[in-house]
Amino acid sequence: MSTIQWFPGHMAKAKRQVQEQLKSVDWVVEIRDARIPIASKNPLIDQIIQHKKRLIVLNKADLADPIQNKLWLNHLRNKDTDAIAIDSKNNKEIKKLRHYLLEVTGGERKKWLDKGMKQKTIRLMVLGIPNVGKSTLINQLTHKKSAKVGNRPGVTKGQQWVQIDKDFSLLDTPGILWPKFEDPLVGMNLALTGAIKDTHYYSDDIALYAMQFMMDYYMEDFCQFFNLSEEEAQPPYPELMMSLTNKMGMKDDYERFSDWLIRELRSGKIAPMTLDRYEDYRLEQAEEGSADD
Numbered sequence: 001m002s003t004i005q006w007f008p009g010h011m012a013k014a015k016r017q018v019q020e021q022l023k024s025v026d027w028v029v030e031i032r033d034a035r036i037p038i039a040s041k042n043p044l045i046d047q048i049i050q051h052k053k054r055l056i057v058l059n060k061a062d063l064a065d066p067i068q069n070k071l072w073l074n075h076l077r078n079k080d081t082d083a084i085a086i087d088s089k090n091n092k093e094i095k096k097l098r099h100y101l102l103e104v105t106g107g108e109r110k111k112w113l114d115k116g117m118k119q120k121t122i123r124l125m126v127l128g129i130p131n132v133g134k135s136t137l138i139n140q141l142t143h144k145k146s147a148k149v150g151n152r153p154g155v156t157k158g159q160q161w162v163q164i165d166k167d168f169s170l171l172d173t174p175g176i177l178w179p180k181f182e183d184p185l186v187g188m189n190l191a192l193t194g195a196i197k198d199t200h201y202y203s204d205d206i207a208l209y210a211m212q213f214m215m216d217y218y219m220e221d222f223c224q225f226f227n228l229s230e231e232e233a234q235p236p237y238p239e240l241m242m243s244l245t246n247k248m249g250m251k252d253d254y255e256r257f258s259d260w261l262i263r264e265l266r267s268g269k270i271a272p273m274t275l276d277r278y279e280d281y282r283l284e285q286a287e288e289g290s291a292d293d
């Protein structure tokens with residue numbers, strides 16, 4: 001299946017817009033979805049932010065596999081990237097982020113003091129692809145209940161700086177980047193986590209892919225959720241999908257079942273899951289001889 005498309009035009013527009021915003025920023029807070037740390041990375045991000053200081057936030061860590069969270073964090077930090085995994089809906093975790101921000105920006109502050117410069121606030125900007133939690137994080141940091149910011153590159157509402165505390169101020173509009181989904185697998189991971197719109201794919205394709213993925217990595221949780229024995233949970237998966245649709249009282253309405261299954265998976269009700277597997281990533285990198293993160 002490949003009904004999912006990638007539009008280079010969107011990417012170019014987003015890039016231009018973000019580069020403009022970046023001029024007045026000291027630090028970038030790049031948000032990725034902890035379930036898809038690779039698929040939710042904009043491929044041009046390094047080129048876009050260049051030498052700006054950056055903190056990577058693996059957001060929605062509560063929905064991701066805790067073991068994978070640790071592996072990805074270690075990986076990023078081993079590459080000298082400041083990174084943290086949080087659930088930005090949780091106040092305690094927002095405090096954890098504030099402490100971490102203070103810690104990682106400490107060097108900057110010291111540099112200013114050593115130069116005899118007046119202490120100023122560090123200007124932050126949140127950046128990321130749609131649905132990774134940019135608005136949630138901004139609203140939490142600024143104690144706002146403001147409406148969601150438009151999720152389309154090119155949509156910029158009046159921007160302003162919001163003082164978070166004496167140390168930080170934050171641009172109240174996030175930089176919106178476009179995901180790259182030329183690779184069908186990346187496209188499906190983006191669809192399954194809700195990063196791309198439902199109109200871009202057929203839900204039964206995504207549900208089938210998701211079932212297969214769950215069988216490969218979270219079979220026990222999946223079987224427990226549906227009260228399935230291991231013998232029942234066997235391929236071919238289209239048949240399993242038919243029997244689960246029936247079991248859930250949806251007769252032969254596979255589309256309804258697919259939409260429901262995707263919602264259940266996205267909300268973490270079946271299991272916290274990480275779609276971008278660290279071990280697979282390492283293998284691919286070793287084969288390709290590259291070290292992109």
Ligand code: G4P
Nearest residue numbers: 059060061063086087088089130131132133134135136148
């Ligand atoms: P965006 O600005 O990057 O597009 O993302 P946004 O903050 O709108 O968040 C997208 C969805 O993800 C929202 O759910 C939001 O509540 C949820 N979310 C954000 N951060 C986290 C997190 O760390 N953990 C969890 N579990 N969810 C998170 P929604 O269903 O679209 O809206 P709502 O009904 O929750 O308001």
